[in-house]
Amino acid sequence: MSAFAGAGNQERVLNEQSISSAGDLRYLRKALNGADVADMAAFKANLAIERKNYIINGAMMVSQQNGATAVTTSGAYPADQWQMSVSNAGTLTVAQVASVTPAGSPNRLRFTVTSADAAVAAGDLAVIQTRIEGYRAVDLLAGTANAKTVTLAFGVKAPEGTYGVTFWNNGSTRSRVEIFTISGGEANTDVRKTITVSLDTAGTWNTENLNGLGLSITLMAGATYQKTAASWSTGWCATTSAQSNFMGTNGNVFELFDVSLTEGSIAPAFQVPGYAEQLSLCSRYFQNIYGAADAIASGGSVTSATALIHRVPMRAIPTYTVLTPTFSVNASASVQPGNADGGTFQILSAAGGRFYWSGPVRCDARLS
Secondary structure (H helix, E strand, O other), X not given: OOOOOOOOHHXXXXXXXXXXXXXXXXXXXXXXXXXXXXXXXXXHHHOOOOOOOOOOOOXXXXXXXXXXXXXXXXXXXXXXOEEEEEEOOOEEEEEEEEOOOOOOOOEEEEEEEEEOOOOOOOOOEEEEEEEEEHHHHHHHOOOOOOOOEEEEEEEEEOOOEEEEEEEEOOOOOEEEEEEEEEOOOOOOOOEEEEEEEEOOOOOOOOOOOOEEEEEEEEEEEOHHHEOOOOOEXXXXXXXXXXXXXXHHOOOOEEEEEEEEEEEOOOOOOOOOOOHHHHHHHHOOOEEEEEEEEEEEEOOOOEEEEEEEEOOOOOOOOOEEEEOOOEEOOOEEEEEEEEEOOEEEEEEEEOOOEXXXXXXXXXXXXXXX
């Protein structure tokens, strides 16, 4: 037993007393003399010392593309940074819903089976996934001898069963599967789960503007996507042979909320972030902005252009999609890529007179 664990009143004081002075810190150094790594992690968690959450939009607050509208297609984003992937797995709808979580987040993701797939074929798959940019995860030192330990914590409301969680690298050449279980007493109630892993010391892990660390939660997966849990290996898999079939019953509901990934073996209580902060972080990968151009031409084919400035610099030059634009007669429009800071609205008129273009533009630089 460590000095900290057996310190009785001393432990009580450390859990309850606020740290507000240099004297307090000197006291703590003395009190923690002899504490082991687990003690130190527990102490840090007890004090609610804020730690970096590597997950962006873990509170599901931001949904720029779809708002609260349910999505059904594989590859869609029910909330920023959260992408569904479904293959041969019945019909699943996913939406950001207004439902307060135990930590106080206003939203969660809700998955609803609308057409069941009772017989799981080898290639069947239904997962929700997020990716952490290399620049954001670089300090975790994945792929090196000093790779760190991280803890995934998340809230979930789901049917009884066993579900998979996968960590993977850019290119999906390295991955690790873990599982979590919803017991009968936990079924269809808000519960918190944690999974601690030591990151991979092998493989290539991106440290720049590509996927630095991917994470998925599996609702259903066939034999093609199954492997042994709790070890790093080549390729990508979603779960183990113990995986339950969430898609097997029409009307099943799975909810995900309050997701964090932090360094260390003990997860702190989930801290609900500010909306403005999360919107800014999400806008590095996706944003809807409004643009317009206006010109007067004396005749013939005339091109006019105006700057398109991104809300924040994006991860890379995005793909632009013009949404429901308004044109004058004989005008057409496009967006010419520039750099991570912005591009150019360009409108073309084949006739004289005044012409204009206005409308929202989708800018997509999400990780893949």
